[in-house]
Amino acid sequence: xxxxxxxxxxxxxxxxxxxxxxxxxxxxxxxxxxxxxxxxxxxxxxxxxxxxxxxxxxxxxxxxxxxxxxxxxxxxxxxxxxxxxxxxxxxxxxxxxxxxxxxxxxxxxxxxxxxxxxxxxxxxxxxxxxxxxxxxxxxxxxxxxxxxxxxxxxxxxxxxxxxxxxxxxxxxxxxxxxxxxxxxxxxxxxxxxxxxxxxxxxxxxxxxxxxxxxxxxxxxxxxxxxxxxxxxxxxxxxxxxxxxxxxxxxxxxxxxxxxxxxxxxxxxxxxxxxxxxxxxxxxxxxxxxxxxxxxxxxxxxxxxxxxxxxxxxxxxxxxxxxxxxxxxxxxxxxxxxxxxxxxxxxxxxxxxxxxxxxxxxxxxxxxxxxxxxxxxxxxxxxxxxxxxxxxxxxxxxxxxxxxxxxxxxxxxxxxxxxxxxxxxxxxxxxxxxxxxxxxxxxxxxxxxxxxxxxxxxxxxxxx
Ligand SMILES: Nc1ncnc2c1ncn2[C@@H]1O[C@H](COP(=O)(O)OP(=O)(O)OP(=O)(O)O)[C@@H](O)[C@H]1O
Ligand SMILES: [Mg+2]
Numbered sequence: 257x258x259x260x261x262x263x264x265x266x267x268x269x270x271x272x273x274x275x276x277x278x279x280x281x282x283x284x285x286x287x288x289x290x291x292x293x294x295x296x297x298x299x300x301x302x303x304x305x306x307x308x309x310x311x312x313x314x315x316x317x318x319x320x321x322x323x324x325x326x327x328x329x330x331x332x333x334x335x336x337x338x339x340x341x342x343x344x345x346x347x348x349x350x351x352x353x354x355x356x357x358x359x360x361x362x363x364x365x366x367x368x369x370x371x372x373x374x375x376x377x378x379x380x381x382x383x384x385x386x387x388x389x390x391x392x393x394x395x396x397x398x399x400x401x402x403x404x405x406x407x408x409x410x411x412x413x414x415x416x417x418x419x420x421x422x423x424x425x426x427x428x429x430x431x432x433x434x435x436x437x438x439x440x441x442x443x444x445x446x447x448x449x450x451x452x453x454x455x456x457x458x459x460x461x462x463x464x465x466x467x468x469x470x471x472x473x474x475x476x477x478x479x480x481x482x483x484x485x486x487x488x489x490x491x492x493x494x495x496x497x498x499x500x501x502x503x504x505x506x507x508x509x510x511x512x513x514x515x516x517x518x519x520x521x522x523x524x525x526x527x528x529x530x531x532x533x534x535x536x537x538x539x540x541x542x543x544x545x546x547x548x549x550x551x552x553x554x555x556x557x558x559x560x561x562x563x564x565x566x567x568x569x570x571x572x573x574x575x576x577x578x579x580x581x582x583x584x585x586x587x588x589x590x591x592x593x594x595x596x597x598x599x600x601x602x603x604x605x606x607x608x609x610x611x612x613x614x615x616x617x618x619x620x621x622x623x624x625x626x627x628x629x630x631x632x633x634x635x636x637x638x639x640x641x642x643x644x645x646x647x648x649x650x651x652x653x654x655x656x657x658x659x660x661x662x663x664x665x666x667x668x669x670x671x672x673x674x675x676x677x678x679x680x681x682x683x684x685x686x687x688x689x690x691x692x693x694x695x696x697x698x699x700x701x702x703x704x705x706x707x708x709x710x711x712x713x714x715x716x717x718x719x
Contacts, residue, residue: 563597
């Protein structure tokens, strides 16, 4: 396939579209044409556009590369596998973890690049979505050429590339969210939501494997790690990489509740902040990635605290407490968060889980518009002067997100929380009692034996 304008022998139409001649490549059996916009070259099919990378040279590998990677199935992992893998950490295990990430990242990226390529041209040419595409493409190109990792030095260099990618990709969520909202009229909302879900889930999956490997490398390099001595490998360690083996539901709720309460105390004039009562199986523990759980619980409590404060703003009586019930079953831990904040407004209820539709789209776009202007990443959106404590092993991408100002409502708390909950085979449901309050049910798969729920081929093809 040609990928430079000079190879395209078409005629330029008045709209800047270069019509392809019969000799030009055919994609999926259809005649294609090209359009150049903002320095990017697109191949346009009747309903689709493929962005070609602007910096390609003749000597570059052919784009079949992408197909080869897309054909590779991804190899999902479970929390249990992540744990066992890192428990007795030896040099060969660390190297093999590095090589897993080295081949898995470009595979997962290639799948997502293909998803974006399959969007209609008008959607894919949105500046926010094409920025995400460019970031993914760059990362794909970078990772696919990394040779096999054979030594600890190789691994150190690989970790530097990983860290750089994680940092560079912090802008992905606000850009995706803005792009999806801006294109809401151009693409069926349900498909747009499915696309967003797929991309977010895949993004979590890449960060999980990358951050886990970085955490394992840190553990390996720490002065307390003695890889050659079985006796001294700590079999009771609470963290294995990013996985926290003894996640305690009550502690997480209390910690996240305090963050939500403090935030509201700082940013609202309301003197009355609802208390949070926790009851049920208070000792329930399970393996989980702590930052994921704290994000979900944090978003739910934040919504509840906010709703109760708004409802009881003018009342002299103390606001009713938020009741949290923890229920442990052989397979699951279920948390029910009940508030009396008046329930979810009827007009937004049908759009609760959507990234792309609903009556508040315009406000959300405006709020999202403040994100790149303020800091370029959602992660840096903090209430000024507030010090956030990193909760995970690394300065994660979620902890400071939780401390963004409460009036900056992006409409993403619930849909993102559900993506996180489902990622480790859990679920998130909400029941709204109109005029009274909300019950949120978060179900966590307790045994850690479920694979990460990364999109399957069927779902990719459906996008
Ligand atoms: N517990 C609740 N009580 C009342 N309304 C709620 C509750 N939880 C959510 N809502 C309503 O649902 C809307 C969507 O919630 P969601 O958390 O997805 O986004 P947001 O809170 O508006 O913005 P963000 O979470 O991105 O800051 C909220 O704006 C609010 O109107
Ligand atoms: Mg919210």
